[in-house]
Amino acid sequence: MIDSIYSLDISHPPDINGHFGRFGGRFAAETLMGPLKALEEAFYEAWKDETFHQKRFHLLKNYVGRATPLYHAEHLSKEVGGAQIYLKREDLTHTGAHKINNTIGQGLLAQRMGKKRVIAETGAGQHGVATATVAAMFGMQCDVYMGREDTERQAPNVFRMKLLGANVIPVDSGSATLKDALNEALRDWVASCEDTFYIIGTVAGPHPYPLMVRQFHVVIGQEARAQCLAQTGKLPDVAVACVGGGSNAMGLLHPFRDDDVRLVAVEAAGHGLESGEHAASLAAGRPGILHGNLTYLLENDEGQIQGTHSISAGLDYPGVGPELAAMLEDGQLDLDTVTDSEALEAFKTLTRSEGIIPALESSHALASGIRIAAGMNPDQTVLINLSGRGDKDMNTVFDRLHDEIEGSKA
Amino acid sequence: MSRDRIAECFARCRNEGRSALVGYLTAGDPDVATSEELLLALAGKVDILEIGMPFSDPMADGPVIQAASERALEAGVLIRDVFALAAKVNSTCPDTCIVLMGYANVPYALGFENFSEQAARAGVDGVLIVDIPPEEGAVCDHALRKNGLHRILLLSPTSSDTRIKLASDAASGFIYYVSLTGITGAEMGEAAAIEQQVERIRSFSSLPICVGFGVKTAEQAAKVATFADGVVIGSHFVSQIPLHCNDHNAMVTALKKTASAMRDAVRKVAV
Ligand SMILES: Cc1ncc(COP(=O)(O)O)c(C=O)c1O
Numbered sequence: 001m002i003d004s005i006y007s008l009d010i011s012h013p014p015d016i017n018g019h020f021g022r023f024g025g026r027f028a029a030e031t032l033m034g035p036l037k038a039l040e041e042a043f044y045e046a047w048k049d050e051t052f053h054q055k056r057f058h059l060l061k062n063y064v065g066r067a068t069p070l071y072h073a074e075h076l077s078k079e080v081g082g083a084q085i086y087l088k089r090e091d092l093t094h095t096g097a098h099k100i101n102n103t104i105g106q107g108l109l110a111q112r113m114g115k116k117r118v119i120a121e122t123g124a125g126q127h128g129v130a131t132a133t134v135a136a137m138f139g140m141q142c143d144v145y146m147g148r149e150d151t152e153r154q155a156p157n158v159f160r161m162k163l164l165g166a167n168v169i170p171v172d173s174g175s176a177t178l179k180d181a182l183n184e185a186l187r188d189w190v191a192s193c194e195d196t197f198y199i200i201g202t203v204a205g206p207h208p209y210p211l212m213v214r215q216f217h218v219v220i221g222q223e224a225r226a227q228c229l230a231q232t233g234k235l236p237d238v239a240v241a242c243v244g245g246g247s248n249a250m251g252l253l254h255p256f257r258d259d260d261v262r263l264v265a266v267e268a269a270g271h272g273l274e275s276g277e278h279a280a281s282l283a284a285g286r287p288g289i290l291h292g293n294l295t296y297l298l299e300n301d302e303g304q305i306q307g308t309h310s311i312s313a314g315l316d317y318p319g320v321g322p323e324l325a326a327m328l329e330d331g332q333l334d335l336d337t338v339t340d341s342e343a344l345e346a347f348k349t350l351t352r353s354e355g356i357i358p359a360l361e362s363s364h365a366l367a368s369g370i371r372i373a374a375g376m377n378p379d380q381t382v383l384i385n386l387s388g389r390g391d392k393d394m395n396t397v398f399d400r401l402h403d404e405i406e407g408s409k410a
Numbered sequence: 411m412s413r414d415r416i417a418e419c420f421a422r423c424r425n426e427g428r429s430a431l432v433g434y435l436t437a438g439d440p441d442v443a444t445s446e447e448l449l450l451a452l453a454g455k456v457d458i459l460e461i462g463m464p465f466s467d468p469m470a471d472g473p474v475i476q477a478a479s480e481r482a483l484e485a486g487v488l489i490r491d492v493f494a495l496a497a498k499v500n501s502t503c504p505d506t507c508i509v510l511m512g513y514a515n516v517p518y519a520l521g522f523e524n525f526s527e528q529a530a531r532a533g534v535d536g537v538l539i540v541d542i543p544p545e546e547g548a549v550c551d552h553a554l555r556k557n558g559l560h561r562i563l564l565l566s567p568t569s570s571d572t573r574i575k576l577a578s579d580a581a582s583g584f585i586y587y588v589s590l591t592g593i594t595g596a597e598m599g600e601a602a603a604i605e606q607q608v609e610r611i612r613s614f615s616s617l618p619i620c621v622g623f624g625v626k627t628a629e630q631a632a633k634v635a636t637f638a639d640g641v642v643i644g645s646h647f648v649s650q651i652p653l654h655c656n657d658h659n660a661m662v663t664a665l666k667k668t669a670s671a672m673r674d675a676v677r678k679v680a681v
Contacts (some may be wrong), residue, residue, distance in 0.1 A: 026513055027541045029470045030577070031591055034568035173476055174466060186469045186486050191592035193568065289514040289541065290467060294549075302489055303519025304466040 002057045005226040006219060008047070010211075012257060014323070018207020018293075021329065024322035026206040027290045032186075035193040040208040042113050047215070052108065059104050060082050063137070066101075066219060067077035070227035070383075076353045076370075084377035085369060086236065087356070087386045088224045088252060097359065098220060098248045099130040099386030103199055105216030107134035110197035117196045121185040123150055123178035123244065124314035124361065125157025126388055127201030131168035142166040145184040147177035150313050157392050175307045178317050182291055202245025203321035206292025211320050217251025220389040224383055225255050236383035238372055240264040240336075242365040243282070244314045246321035248387035253333075264333060265324060266368040268310035269337035277309040280337050281320040282328055295322040311340035311362035311396060314388075335367040343367050344400060347390065360396065415507045416535050416560055416583045419457050420639055421620040423453040428448035429676040431455070432620050433669060434511065434644035436462035438476035438487025439497050440651055443660050449495055451662050452647065455522070455669035458620075458640065460538070461499070463492050463512030470513075470540045472595030474645040477652065489520060493532040500533025509562060509583075513540040514549070524552035529559060536560030536583040544573075544580040551580070560584075565611055567591050567599075576616035584640065585615060588623045595645035598624030605637040628675035635676040643672050 002008075014020050026036060046052040060066040068089045077085045090098040103120075110118055118140050122128030128144040135142035144161055148170045151158050161168050174180035182205075189198040203210045203217075208239065221239075228236050239256050241249035243265045253263045270278035278284065281296045288297035290305060298306045298318040310316045317396075327333040338346075344358060346367035351357050358366060362385070369384035390397070423430045438445050441529040453459045464482035468475060496508050510529055517539065529537065537559050541662035542550055544563060554561050560583030565574055568591060577585065589604045590596055598604075608619050621634045622642025631641045650668060654661035 025546050026543065027546055028543065029540050029565040030564040031470075031568050031588060033545075033573060034566075034570060171513075173473075174480075179467060183467050183469045187472075187593045190470065191596065193591065236514070242441055289518050289549075292541070297515070299515065299519060301519065303516040304483065305515070318563050402546075 002053055005222050006057065007222065008053060010047070010063040010215060012254070014207065014211055018211065020210070020323040021326035023295050023325040024207060024210055024293050026292060027289050027294065028206045029190060030364060031176070031190050032193065032206070036206055036208070041370065042109060043208050043212050046109055046112055052112065056105060056108055060219065064100050064104060067223045068092050070224055070231060072231065074356050076350060077115040077373070079349070079353050080370050082378070082379040083237065083259060083382045084378065084380055085373050085374040086228065086383045088220060088383065090220060090385060090387045091250065091358065091362070091389035095126070095130050095133050096391060097126040098217060099201060100133065100252060101129045101219055101251065102201065102213050102216040102247060103127070103130040103134045106199040106212070107138055110140065110199070110256050111138055117143070118199050119143045119185050119188050119196055120199045121145045121178065121181040122201060123147070123181070123316055124312065124392060125150065125154040125161065126314060126392065128159050128166070128168070129160050129164070131199050132161040135166060136164045143188070144168050145171050145181040145188070147171050147175070147181050149176045150178065153396060154313055154392060154397065169396070177308070178313070179305060181296060185360035186291070189378060202247040203250045203323060204245045204291055204293060204295070205320055208212065210293065210323055210376065212251040214254060214323065217247050217299065218249035218254050220248065220385065221255035224252060228383060229379065232381055234379040235259055235261055237376065238262045238264060239383045240266060240372065241364050242266045242315060242361050242387060243324060243387040244317050244319060244321070246293070246324045248385050250321060250323060252385040257332060263332065264334045264336055264372065265366060266338055266364045267338045268312060268315035268364055269339040270309040270311070272339055273337060279308040279310040279315050280334055281315060281318060282325065283337050287325070290319050293322045295325045296320050311343060312364065314359070314361040315364065323337060338364040338367040344371060356386070357390035357400070358386055359390050360393045362387045377390050415505070416458070419507050420584070423457060423639070429638055430457040430620065430640035431676050432458040432460060432622065432672050433641040433647055434460040434462060434642065435647060436464055436475065436482050437492040438464055438482035438485055439478040439648070440481045440655065441485040442487055442491050444499055444661070446495055447658070447662055448651070448665055449499050450494045450502055451660045451666050452669055453506045455666065455673050456506065458507040458509060459499060460509045460642070461492065461496055462514050463489065463510060465513040465516055468513060470593055472645060473595040474595045474649050478648045489516060490573070493528050496532040496534050507535045508533060509536045509538055510534050512540070513569070514539050514541045514617045518549065522550045526553040526557040526559055530557040534559060537566070538562040538586060540564065544576045547556045547580055562586055564588055567607060571614070574611055574614045578617065581617060584618040584620050585611060585619045586642065587611060587619050588620050590624050592623070594623055596624050598626070598630055601633045604634065608637055628671045631672050631675040641676050
């Protein structure tokens, strides 16, 4: 039985061609238009099928470990001295990040469509691991594209994918990061769409991906909403999530869109917005067309996509999900940005105060959530999506904090 | 623009009993000055010159044209250089049609109105944007039409009858049939299967049909010319550039030689 908190209504749908306001759509090469249409039909058909959801929720419960807890971070709240901070513990899912909610959904869809091979792009490697995981479980061949630079800074995840039986293909073209991995996966799919399912890892890409990925992630917000009501007797005042492409953000925030809850999306400000070295597409970009949809992009005057920087590989993307762009322009979304060092500070704060090591991506949401909570009253609540755990980031954090940690011991 | 050079071009080819030769090069590859020489050399050999607008993320292109885009961007080519190159070709070879080809974000960044005005002023006849299918035409159709530019659309082996109809209604100038399910520069498929698809498109559209992606040898070009109105050569021309990267004269000579061979190949069809 599927718990009644998990509404299967598709609220705030895009138009028939996948537009959210003036954003989104299907800006794809002709060869992909047929396969995208077939995917859209398969998705809607599956979504109406009770047995699809039964399989999905069976796996979400017994394999992924849902519902994930909502944790009242009392020690952190006390330290901050403002609103009560609640953490949605996506870090406790199987494989350690929210990404698996989506790969279970798309994996089941791939199976239903009779595809024998799945491909994916990955930045931090979390989506790649989540894809390799379901491919192993479903017995599918799996190829993951990953920018060469990311294979180096997220080496443990590369090894995990290989252990799971996936083939990891380093991408050297362009800037050798997430956007180039996405280009390469699209090139693969153009040639292989007959027998291959492309599992996109965020709410970007051409329609139906932004809608589909959102729908597979709304369990996060649906649970958090019910858990908030149960634990605090009311809805949160603020809900906060970090944004790379925007999948954990749409997952958490979408179920609160018709409530009186302030929704905050947090982008990576890298070395600072003024430095030009960041990944804050909504805060510092402008509308453009990339990877199949119209959205905010970081680009130069000529429309060439710019290199991005963030301490967290998962936020290092020059675009953003089109629905977030639409929500921002509609005034449904508040925007915040967090620098590398602010994220690292929040990473340390949570680790020390609660004994929870967050992913660097999630640390951006934490930094913003803490800042917001500090200006609020103790009877108010701030809900933060802890989208993943920090194990994968040990190398990066080691480089940045080793001296400080070892020094403080002496 | 009063002259419809693209219609004239296909009429002329039909009279001469041959297919049109369509050649692609990326603007500014390997640098603006050399690119001008190469484009002029090719423009003298082909009926339609496709000038690629370099883009940082050429998703539908294989390694050869990706590298061309990277070389051009590294050399600092700007969209105004692309227009200047087109204008130069237009004034030097007034009978060669010019099609600008590329990805949506470059013209979108400039604004399609502005882009179309500048393209028309440079003597461009048509525009082919790989990632704007008919469904998304709202971003560009009006501006292109207003400036007398043909909107060239792609069809592929995965296009359904419905999509063929949709593209035929929205396209003008010619239809570009992508001969394979894949990216530029891949291996061409069975000629017989391509011919069948071209015939299928003809049952929906009276526009000329050019076949491209994967045509690399004169034999392939000759074969395709027996049933298509035009044969597009892209990666094969572009690949001459890195082969002769240290000797620009050799580069131009090699390109001319390859283009002449292709030109002979598409002539052989006279029936
Ligand atoms: C833990 C974690 N959070 C967030 C993200 C960012 O992606 P999205 O914005 O789609 O949630 C990633 C991406 O790799 C991630 O691994």
